[in-house]
Amino acid sequence: MSSLVCVGGQWGDEGKGKIIDALSANSDVVVRFQGGNNAGHTLVVGGQKFVLHLIPSGILHAQNRCVIGNGVVIDPEVLLQEIELLKKRGFLKDASQLMLSPHAHVIMPFHKRLDVAREKASGTRKIGTTGRGIGPAYEDKVARRGIRLFEILDRRRITTRLTDGFAHAGVVREEELPGMIDAVYRYGEHLKPYVADTGEFVSDALESGRRVLFEGAQGAMLDVDHGTYPYVTSSNCVAGQACIGSGVGPRHIRNVLMVAKAYTTRVGEGPFPTELHDTAGDELRHKGGEFGATTGRPRRCGWLDLVQLRHAVRIHGATELAITKLDILAGFEKLRVCVGYEIDGQTRRSFPWDEEEVARVKPVYEEHPGFTELPATAKSLRDLPSEAQRYIEMIADQLKVPIGIVSIGPARGQEMILRELF
Ligand code: GDP
Ligand code: IMO
Ligand code: MG
Numbered sequence: 001m002s003s004l005v006c007v008g009g010q011w012g013d014e015g016k017g018k019i020i021d022a023l024s025a026n027s028d029v030v031v032r033f034q035g036g037n038n039a040g041h042t043l044v045v046g047g048q049k050f051v052l053h054l055i056p057s058g059i060l061h062a063q064n065r066c067v068i069g070n071g072v073v074i075d076p077e078v079l080l081q082e083i084e085l086l087k088k089r090g091f092l093k094d095a096s097q098l099m100l101s102p103h104a105h106v107i108m109p110f111h112k113r114l115d116v117a118r119e120k121a122s123g124t125r126k127i128g129t130t131g132r133g134i135g136p137a138y139e140d141k142v143a144r145r146g147i148r149l150f151e152i153l154d155r156r157r158i159t160t161r162l163t164d165g166f167a168h169a170g171v172v173r174e175e176e177l178p179g180m181i182d183a184v185y186r187y188g189e190h191l192k193p194y195v196a197d198t199g200e201f202v203s204d205a206l207e208s209g210r211r212v213l214f215e216g217a218q219g220a221m222l223d224v225d226h227g228t229y230p231y232v233t234s235s236n237c238v239a240g241q242a243c244i245g246s247g248v249g250p251r252h253i254r255n256v257l258m259v260a261k262a263y264t265t266r267v268g269e270g271p272f273p274t275e276l277h278d279t280a281g282d283e284l285r286h287k288g289g290e291f292g293a294t295t296g297r298p299r300r301c302g303w304l305d306l307v308q309l310r311h312a313v314r315i316h317g318a319t320e321l322a323i324t325k326l327d328i329l330a331g332f333e334k335l336r337v338c339v340g341y342e343i344d345g346q347t348r349r350s351f352p353w354d355e356e357e358v359a360r361v362k363p364v365y366e367e368h369p370g371f372t373e374l375p376a377t378a379k380s381l382r383d384l385p386s387e388a389q390r391y392i393e394m395i396a397d398q399l400k401v402p403i404g405i406v407s408i409g410p411a412r413g414q415e416m417i418l419r420e421l422f
Contacts, residue, residue, distance in 0.1 A: 003212045003252055004422035005239040006322075008219025009260035009312040013267065013292070013299065015324035015407055016259050017041025020057035020215045022405070022415050023422075028210035029065045030058030031202055033245030034235040035217030036073040036107060036137070038130040040293025044411045048089070051293050054079050055098065056215050060091055065205075067198045070103035071235065071245020073137040074149060075112075076187035100191060101198040101247070102150035109180060110168045111136040117171075127231055128268030130294050138234035140167070149195060152188035155181070199247025206252045211422060214242040220258075220312035221266075228355050231270020239316040255422050257404055258318035260309060262326045262391070265299040267292050271358040274302035274338045288328040303365065305338040306398050311351035313399050320404035320421060323392060326384075327408045332370040335391060339398070340364035368394065374408050379416055381406065 004023065008014045021043045024030050037053035044050075045060055054074065058064035068074065079100075086092040111133030118136075119129055129135060140146040145167050151157045159181050166172075172180065205212055218237040221227045225236060235241070239256040243249060263284055266272045276284070281301045284290065290299035312318070329335055340347045342362040352358050371387040381389050384406075396403045407415040 002209060002422050003206060003214065004255045004257055005214040005216065005242040005253055006257045006259060007216035007239050007316050008237065009258040009309055009316070009318070009321070010219045010264055011221045011266035011272070012217075012219040013040075013265055014219060014259040014261050015322075016216060017043050017052060017057040018324065018407060018410065018412075019257070019259050019322050019405060019415070020213060021045070021060060021412060022417070023213055024058030024061050024064055026211065027058060027061075027064055027213045029067060029202060029205045029212040030056040031067040031069050031198075031212065031214050031242070031246045032056045032072050032217065033069045033214055033242045034071040034237060035233065036132060036134050037075050037078045038132050038134045038233060038294060039217035041215075041217070042293050042410070046412075050089075053082060053294065055082050055086065058213060058215070059086060059097065062091075062093070062097070064097070065099060065201070066097060067099045067202060067246065068101060068104055069198055069202070069246035070101040071241060072101070072104045073107050073134060073141070074100070074104045075107040075132065076152065076184065076191055080187060080190055095193050098194050099196045099198050099201060100149060100194045102148060102195050104149045105137055105141045105146040106149055106152055106184070107133040107137040108147065108184070110171045111140070113171055114168070125230065126269055128270075132294075135234040143167075149191070152184050153192050153195065155185050158185055158188070202246050203248050203252075206248060213422075214246065216242070220315055221308065223315065226311075226315040228270050228358060231268065231355065239318075255320065256316050256318050257320045257322055257421060258312060258316050258401070259322040259324060260312070261324050262304060262329050263288075264302045264305050264308070265290050267295070267297050267299050271355055271361070272300055272302060273308065273341060273358060273361040274305045274363050275300050276302045280332070283332075284328065288325055303336045303338060303363075304395070305363070306395075307338060307341050307349055307351055309395075309399055310349070313401055318401050320419070321396065321399065321401050322405035322407065323395060323403060324407040326388060326392070326406055327374050329391070330371055330373050330388075335368045335370050336365040337368060337394070338363040339366045376409065376414065378408060381416065381418065
């Protein structure tokens with residue numbers, strides 16, 4: 001049995017796509033198990049940039065079967081655009097490379113409308129969503145009135161679902177319905193060749209010893225149960241969700257690779273203890289190109305936060321760490337790392353359960369010496385300046401999790417794989 005769950009350790013955008021691209025050179029199956037096209041996973045291969053929102057980041061290695069599991073919410077229009085774009089660029093030549101779960105829920109046009117309208121109306125409780133309809137689609141799923149992918153393959157079925165007892169009559173005008181039914185059915189027809197029993201496929205792959213990578217979207221602190229609620233996404237992003245969102249049992253999961261940037265970023269609203277509002281924050285944003293891969297919004301930037309990461313290690317059950325964007329820290333004279341939270345005069349090392357307390361945190365920082373440019377060809381930690389080595393070792397010591405990968409550039413190959421991961 002050979003599987004690896006790869007998940008985000010912060011507020012998303014940790015570089016999961018790049019890490020999955022690197023690992024999927026040696027995998028057979030790559031599975032997305034939650035989220036939707038709120039995700040933007042960037043890969044840089046042969047000088048070309050690819051931003052994937054729904055299709056697993058293993059798609060550029062032709063031997064992988066890429067699965068979108070039942071836990072994902074699919075905007076069919078976006079998925080079809082992504083398929084077309086990949087085909088145009090010479091990938092996804094064989095349709096059997098992509099498989100879609102019939103039980104993935106469909107993001108409908110009214111979900112997007114609702115997402116945007118609710119954000120506008122939510123005053124100080126604004127979340128800063130991506131506006132892609134993610135929350136409303138998951139709401140319908142849990143309310144047991146969602147539309148699953150296989151239902152849009154059948155015109156009769158989709159017509160019934162959008163007319164009989166239709167819950168969103170308030171946001172969809174009656175005269176819009178025929179056009180909406182036509183459009184969704186057309187998308188369904190195009191997606192039909194990819195729909196298959198993905199749960200059975202992934203289980204069989206695991207049973208027969210094939211190498212399966214599970215690709216998380218978002219990150220620990222955006223998890224609807226364990227993150228900074230209500231400033232989170234509407235799915236579980238923790239490693240345990242890999243089972244639920246793909247239809248396999250927990251006995252198949254042993255290794256969990258948690259990806260974390262060498263500093264911290266967040267897009268959207270919500271508390272962020274180590275956020276910087278000074279020139280150091282601007283420097284991280286500009287050097288790191290910290291602008292959202294999905295919405296283009298500037299990402300909020302701050303120092304590494306070990307209190308937050310310790311929480312993330314626990315909720316994911318991380319067995320290895322991938323540290324990305326170490327190169328972006330080069331040139332800072334001193335690096336600050338948050339080792340404790342001061343809240344109302346008391347210092348603590350655990351993440352508070354009340355988001356209002358998180359908003360009042362004064363980070364307790366430890367200073368570490370900075371380092372100069374990293375050699376682009378570094379292949380082992382020994383090739384890095386000693387201060388950079390010590391920074392990485394400090395993270396592993398503090399979190400008590402070994403480092404599996406260190407990434408020092410956006411392009412394929414600009415990473416050191418330090419141990420066998422799966
Ligand atoms: P994801 O959502 O976790 O896949 O991350 P994103 O793709 O949204 O954001 C990560 C950004 O950092 C992308 O622009 C990547 O190309 C880039 N990136 C990933 N790893 C590294 C790295 O080690 N160094 C640098 N400089 N950029 C990186
Ligand atoms: P990847 O997979 C960073 C954030 C949004 C917002 C909150 C809720 O690329 O790491 P939603 O549209 O999901 O209802 O928005 O979650 N968010 C992300 N931030 N990376 C992501 O995905 C994100 N997906 C959602 O900015 O704050
Ligand atoms: Mg991203």
